[in-house]
Amino acid sequence: PPEHPRVLARLCEEFARTAGEHVRNRAGDHGGVAATKSSAVDVVTAVDTESEALLREMIARARPDDAVLGEEAGTSTGTSGLTWVLDPIDGTVNYLYGIPSYAVSVAVVAGDPDPAAWNQLAGCVHAVADGTTWTAARGEGAWRDGTRLGPRPEPPLAESLIGTGFGYDAAKRGRQGQVVARMLPSVRDIRRIGSAAIDLCLVADGRLDAFFENGLNPWDMAAGSLVITEAGGVVEDLDGGRPRREMTLAGPAGLVRELADLLRTCDAESV
Ligand code: IPD
Incomplete structure (x- = not known):
């Protein structure tokens, strides 16, 4: 059909x-x-x-x-x-x-x-x-x-390469930068590649371990997030619910929960 x-x-x-x-x-x-x-x-x-x-x-x-x-x-x-x-x-x-x-x-x-x-x-x-x-x-x-593509291994958060992105509003970018500064000591490293759609697919590929961004639009994530879930990963909000514009986390389920906990301690909810 x-x-x-x-x-x-x-x-x-x-x-x-x-x-x-x-x-x-x-x-x-x-x-x-x-x-x-x-x-x-x-x-x-x-x-x-x-x-x-x-x-x-x-x-x-x-x-x-x-x-x-x-x-x-x-x-x-x-x-x-x-x-x-x-x-x-x-x-x-x-x-x-x-x-x-x-x-x-x-x-x-x-x-x-x-x-x-x-x-x-x-x-x-x-x-x-x-x-x-x-x-x-x-x-x-x-x-x-x-x-x-299949499920990816789940490295501990401290050994994870995390992708993220920034919105276009100046004040919000400042807050997003502060979140990154707070979390950087707790992860392997951060990448800001500049295309959320590619970031999500790199997570499905295992070339990034996980990804998060505050403020994605539906078109940034519609295809890439299906690539992740069909490859066995999850795409969620901070509380484990469906992804929302306010916050999208993506990766293997356990790592995404760890990342959510870290993001909360970094005040990501107030971005
Ligand atoms: C942007 C990119 C960027 C993300 C922004 C998006 P655009 O999309 O995906 O990585 O951080 O939030 O708006 O403007 O290049 O289509």
């Missing part, structure tokens, strides 16, 4: 790769000119807009009854109960600077497109610069370039 997660995952991948090709072809050609969104550091290039338009065109052709929620162009409604959640370039600042960690993220969710309520069916994160592609289909599994 066309709504089968595996069928949707194939579509997610096809669309993400096609948009990714456009993004790759335009790398270095976006003139370095970026408009700003929520704050002076929150940038959008013309290529973000083009990539999302391309994704929306492909979705409208293949799945005309589905809704779409995209980072740049907002929501368009549908009648099928399914919503495509799009990040046309996750890691826009890396893209702008020519740092290769940026991705096209495409997911399909049933019901509410809010992370606290959604039911993700399929997703794909396509890292444009090196072509690495993670896909996931609900109940079927997760793959990196066709290799199935």
Whole structure:
């Protein structure tokens, strides 16, 4: 059936790769000119807009009854109960600077497109610069370039490499930096890679042990968080509930609980 997660995952991948090709072809050609969104550091290039338009065109052709929620162009409604959640370039600042960690993220969710309520069916994160592609289909599994991903070992927190990210609001970034400063002595190290979608997939791969961020948008995590859960990990809020915009933790279950305890002692709830 066309709504089968595996069928949707194939579509997610096809669309993400096609948009990714456009993004790759335009790398270095976006003139370095970026408009700003929520704050002076929150940038959008013309290529973000083009990539999302391309994704929306492909979705409208293949799945005309589905809704779409995209980072740049907002929501368009549908009648099928399914919503495509799009990040046309996750890691826009890396893209702008020519740092290769940026991705096209495409997911399909049933019901509410809010992370606290959604039911993700399929997703794909396509890292444009090196072509690495993670896909996931609900109940079927997760793959990196066709290799199935499984549960990861759980190192103790003190030996864990933890990914995180920062929002674009200046005051909030200051508080996020303080949390990182407080937790740094208790972990192996911290990485701020600059694309939450890629961070989540690196956790599924075991190249980061766990990840947390306060303030992620649905499009940053829709595909990547399904890759983690289908690979046997968890994506939760600080209290072990469903991930929320306010706080997303991801990784192997035991390590995520340890990380949550540490984050509480670092005052992460007040960010
Ligand atoms: C951002 C990246 C970044 C994360 C921010 C996101 P964008 O997405 O994923 O790693 O820390 O919270 O907004 O703006 O590059 O699509």
